[in-house]
Amino acid sequence: MKTLLFFLLLSASLFAQNPYPTDYFRSPLDIPLFLSGSFGEIRANHFHAGLDFKTQQKEGWPVHAAADGYVARIKISPYGYGKAIYVNHPNGFTTVYGHLSKANGAIEAYIKKAQYDQQNFEVEMFPAPGELPVMKGDTIAFSGNTGGSGGPHLHFEIRNTISEKILNPMLFGFDKQVADTRLPVITTLMVYPIGAESVVNQCHKPQTVNMALQPDGSYIADKILVSGKVGFGISTYDLTDSNYTKSGVYQVEALNNGSPVFSYQLDTFAFDEGRYVNALLDYGKLKNTGMRIQQLYMEQPYPLSIIRTDKSNGIIEATPNLAQNYKIKISDAHRNAISIDVPIEYSDLPAIDEKVGVKKTAYLLKSANDNNYTKDNVSVFIPANTFYDDFYLNFDVKDGKLTLADDSVPVHSNFTITFEDTSTPEKDRDKMFIASIEGKKLSYNPTTRKGNNFISYTKNLGEFVLAKDTVAPVISHPNFKEGKWITKQSTLELTIRDNLSGIKTYNGWLNGQWILFEYDYKNRRIIHRFADNMFQDGRNDLKVVVSDNVGNSAIFETHFFRKKQ
Known part of the structure; x- marks a missing residue:
């Protein structure tokens, strides 16, 4: 009853009063903000935890501290967020900056020292509050494409420092910095018979429902004839001004005859909830067709905190002599909204297809x-x-x-x-x-x-x-020729690959001293930057050792000449 009451109060107003400061954080970039990913957007096995800002297909834009604070965490990895910096602020929030190309100034020096001390590219550090203070607007890093990034951009998050729950940056005033007057888009409406005896439009199988666009921008769906119980699903996305990248919507709300039955609103969620995205989706359809249909009901409830339902968990039952109107409202973070009206009518017409069979096994x-x-x-x-x-x-x-x-x-x-x-x-x-x-x-x-x-x-x-696996990795394609002078080059680069158990470690030594190689797994390259100043005048002897996950190792040895400038 408490959950239902809360749901009704939430549904009474599309957007509740915002409890977050809207003028505290500045933009982390000094270029116009265009989204390549929205908060809560559906990704593979998770909801997207922040905003992705485009960087004009370039790397190297200055990334600024969104407010005063201190660097509380640094994580450098070939995967995930790549090079990432976390800044704690005195108002109780943490900002996160991901996929960076490199940090700036004292922060970069702090990272390099840790990497050389630990002799590892992959490091995670938790500086004390006074070690790396930052002021609002300071350049703390430069944008990049590291980690699991699919192209140059800045991943930006706001978290509650104590609970570590992720918060939608749009609630903090970023909606004013990202122009959006465009309506969300609905591409597909699905109806699902619930239970072996349910029939929809004389069929036992899920069906796509036709929709007609109305002059006011809303949709009216074809009438659905139902015997038994049904649930609905949608495929939807949002667009912002001057940007044709598809992103996720902010709120979805379903009502039956005006009463809320299912909704979610993407204000905040916890990291350990992210994988429940697979329960929200029609997962079989995703794997078989690539379509992301969000199911607006739960046959078996799952504990995803953003979801509110009535006691039927969003499932609708047709009743003789009672016409029902099922409405779906979809909104973005700028309050641009569309809706679909779906007429539902009871019908006892028999199914013309066979029941959907369940393939039984012994287990x-x-x-x-x-x-x-x-x-x-x-x-x-x-x-x-x-x-x-x-x-x-x-x-x-x-x-x-x-x-x-x-x-x-x-x-x-x-x-x-x-x-x-x-x-x-x-x-x-x-x-x-x-x-x-x-x-x-x-x-x-x-x-x-x-x-x-x-x-x-x-x-x-x-x-x-x-x-x-008895085959060692392969080290190949250096960006220099053995025995040559390479004074004008800024990097040493090699390709590394392993065709079975995969790369586990990669290490290099220059004249017997360990040197830092960064691993770009997307391009299978390891990169050492001469700016680390680990080389000597004249001849330099390089040794690289790469091992796979079961201990097979490959060794690459060569030499080159370089002069300090």
């Missing part, structure tokens, strides 16, 4: 329980709540190959796969791992060994085998 997985499966030399342990729904699991072991469901089933958390092997000679066992089979390719799953058992904690489904 009914109950998602709320721990589940353990064993055959031959393979066992799988699936903890409770690893999956969102109950389903018949495809589990089999044949000729040493494990088959475990397929990737059309969403997985929320790790489960355990164990292969027992007693036949492989001891000398080869350190080179073995549990591999996923992807067509003709094998891919590495992090694997530990305990005696005869090889164990992997994974979220991957599909086919698995116990594989062996």
Whole structure:
């Protein structure tokens, strides 16, 4: 009852009074702000945690501290946010700046010192409050394309410093800096029969519903004839002014005959909720067609804090002699809004298609329980709540190959796969791992060994085998020629790759001293910058060692000449 009351109060006003300061933070960039990603936008296995600002397809724009504070965390990684800086502010919020090319001044010197002290490109540091203070507007870094970035841009976040919950920067006045007078766009409306006996437009299967655009910008859908229960889903996106990049919407609200039944509003969420995006989506359709249909109902509730529902969890039941109007309202962060009206009418017309069959197996997985499966030399342990729904699991072991469901089933958390092997000679066992089979390719799953058992904690489904990797990585394509003078070059670069278990470590030494190589995994390049001043006048001897995840190593040795300028 409390949840429903809160939902009704929330729905009474599209946008509640904003409790956040709207003039405290400045823009982190001194160029016009255009979005390449919005807060809460649906991404692979997560909701996007900030705003992505375009940087005119360039790297190197000055990135400014959004307010006074101090650098509280620095994380440098080839993956994720790449080079990222976290600044704590005295008003209780933290700003995050990701995919940077490099830091500036004292911050960059602090990072380089840690990397050389730890002899590692990948570092994470938590400076004390007085170590790296910043003032509002200070240049703390430069924009880039590091980590998992798909192109040059700045990832910007605001978090609650204590709870670490992520907050929508639009609530802090950034809506005034990103021009948006354009309406959200709806591309698809889906209706889903709920339960084996439900029928929609004389069909048991989910259907796409036609929509007609009205002069006021709203939509009216074709009438839906229903027997039983149904739920709805939409595909939608938003556009901002002078920008044709599609981004996510801010609020979706569904009502039946004027009463709220399902909604979400993207003000804040916690990081550990992000994977529930797979429960919100029609995950099977995503995997089979690439379409991202957000389902506005829950057959089996999941604890995503942004969602509010009525007691039926957004599921609608048709009633004889009672016409129903289902309305979906979609808004962006600038209050641009559209709606769809969906007429619903009870019908007892029989279905003209066959019921959607459930492919039964010997293993009914109950998602709320721990589940353990064993055959031959393979066992799988699936903890409770690893999956969102109950389903018949495809589990089999044949000729040493494990088959475990397929990737059309969403997985929320790790489960355990164990292969027992007693036949492989001891000398080869350190080179073995549990591999996923992807067509003709094998891919590495992090694997530990305990005696005869090889164990992997994974979220991957599909086919698995116990594989062996005895081939070392390959180091190639240096950006210089052996024995040549390269005084005018600013970097040393090499390509590194491994075709099976993957790269784990990469290290370089110049004249016997460890040097920093940055790893750009997207281009398979490692890069040393001569600005580190680790070379000497004249001849320089370079040694690079690259190891894969099972310990195979490759060594590359060469020399070049360089003069200090």
